[in-house]
Amino acid sequence: MAQVKIMARRNGPFRVEAPEGAIELVDADGNAYDLTGKTAFSLCRCGGSVNKPFCDGTHSTIGFEAAEAAVKEVDKAAPEQPKASS
């Protein structure tokens, strides 16, 4: 079983669960966020959090919708669909 679990919450954040110290989360400059004592946290994917990269619950007030789901890869043997001409 994997040590790190990342769950795409329905119409919400990415929920990250891992043993303490198993994950390093850094900003664009490589500076680490303090995750001391945390074994779970949520990362904003709606863009509305004022506490990025963490979720602050704003997604539920702005009507964020995420339609993705884990699906099997499309059968590569299937013929390609013709492209629409313009």
Ligand code: FES
């Ligand atoms: S996903 Fe929760 S505030 Fe963006």
